[in-house]
Each structure stands twice: as structure tokens, then as C-alpha cells.
Amino acid sequence: MWLYDTRWRGLLELAPKQEQAFCSGEVLVPGDEELGYVLALTEGLVNATVTTADGRELQLAWRKPPCVLGDLSALRGGRTSAWVTAVTDATAVRITAPAFTDYLNGLGLPGQLLAQVLDWTYGEDLKRAQERVLPLRSRVAAFLLTVAGEVTSGRLEGWDQDRLAALFHVSGRTLRDKALQPLERAGAVVRGRSHVTIADERALRREIAGFGAR
Numbered sequence: 001m002w003l004y005d006t007r008w009r010g011l012l013e014l015a016p017k018q019e020q021a022f023c024s025g026e027v028l029v030p031g032d033e034e035l036g037y038v039l040a041l042t043e044g045l046v047n048a049t050v051t052t053a054d055g056r057e058l059q060l061a062w063r064k065p066p067c068v069l070g071d072l073s074a075l076r077g078g079r080t081s082a083w084v085t086a087v088t089d090a091t092a093v094r095i096t097a098p099a100f101t102d103y104l105n106g107l108g109l110p111g112q113l114l115a116q117v118l119d120w121t122y123g124e125d126l127k128r129a130q131e132r133v134l135p136l137r138s139r140v141a142a143f144l145l146t147v148a149g150e151v152t153s154g155r156l157e158g159w160d161q162d163r164l165a166a167l168f169h170v171s172g173r174t175l176r177d178k179a180l181q182p183l184e185r186a187g188a189v190v191r192g193r194s195h196v197t198i199a200d201e202r203a204l205r206r207e208i209a210g211f212g213a214r
Helices: 008-012 071-076 097-106 111-133 135-146 161-167 172-185 200-207
Strands: 019-022 028-030 037-043 046-051 057-063 067-069 083-086 090-096 189-190 195-198
Touching: 008 037, 008 083, 008 090, 019 057, 028 037, 037 071, 037 083, 037 097, 046 111, 057 111, 071 111, 090 097, 097 111, 111 189, 161 172, 161 189, 161 195, 172 189, 172 200
Parallel strands: none
Antiparallel strands: 019 090, 028 083, 037 067, 037 090, 046 057, 046 083, 189 195
């Protein structure tokens, strides 16, 4: 959304005297708080993270200018979704939430629509973060459930194991040892010579929900 064009310059001009400096390691946006403002990042590199229910920290994404921090919270009027910390020394312009939303409306960008886009983007960032830490067996289980939900029968029959391994960028042996054999022992799938079939969708869901206990 934000480019080095009139929209970005216009945003910065909303609060020309509100630039703040942040040192490396300093928090720009705290998690789970109502800010009432956004930060337009003008210099530096920052890191957005979330904390899972089991206390693990997930790195969502790196951000650099031009970037608005806290925009989803401002648009929805709720709490922030993630912590944003400076990786390098950084600077940002602080803009009140009402001024930010009014500016977007003036550009013809409805806040509700933009919030939906940002929600989707955040969801994609979170999905990628979870995939980086989930065991292969849990990622495969989630994939099988997703695809099963798209077929008429509600079941996924005869999924080719070589194709499955290619999708997850692993060898056939790694897929078998790290995912399919554990899932089969859990009663979630049945393996043939070259194909895998869902045996119990509830068992697949348990594999996804219980990954943090392993």
C-alpha cells in the first residue's frame, strides 16, 4: 500500500514534528495494547513477533520503510496483534488513529476494507510463522485436513506420497520417517506402497492441536 509517492509523503505530513527515535532492541509497538496512534516507519529495520499460548515467540516478519505500524489496531479500534521491536536504530512518525483513518478515507480507502486486507496479511504472516516451528507431521496433518475439506466426499483418498514430499520440499524418506509413520501410529492415516489415505480426521486434528506438548 505505502510507496514513496504522494500518499506516503502526505501521511508523514500529518505529524511533521512527531518523529521519534528508537534504539536497537527498543519496543516500538507493544503487544496486546490499545495505542490510539500509528507509527509511520521512516528509517531502520524492525521485527514483528507474537507469543503463542504455550509461551513460544514466533517471528512474523521483518519490516522496513515505508511501513505503518499499529495500523490494524487503529482501524479496528482494538488491541495490537504483535510486538514490534527495533532491530537497528530506527525512526518513526507518530500519527493519531483518528488522523490516520481520516487520511485513508480522504484517499478513498475505506477503513473497514483495509482492515480486512490487513487481517488477511496478518493471518498469512502468522501461518508462515507457525509453519516454521510446527513439526513436519503437524504440517502434513494440517495440509491433509485442508485438502480433504475441498473434496466432495470430505475425505482425501490415495494422495501420492512423492507429490506430498515435493510440496513440503523434503525427501520421500524424511516424509515417511518424520510425518507419515507417526501419523499412521496415531491412527490418522493409512499408508500404501505409494499413496496415503486419511483414516481419521479427528486424529489429524489432535496431531495439530497437540504439537506444543511434544
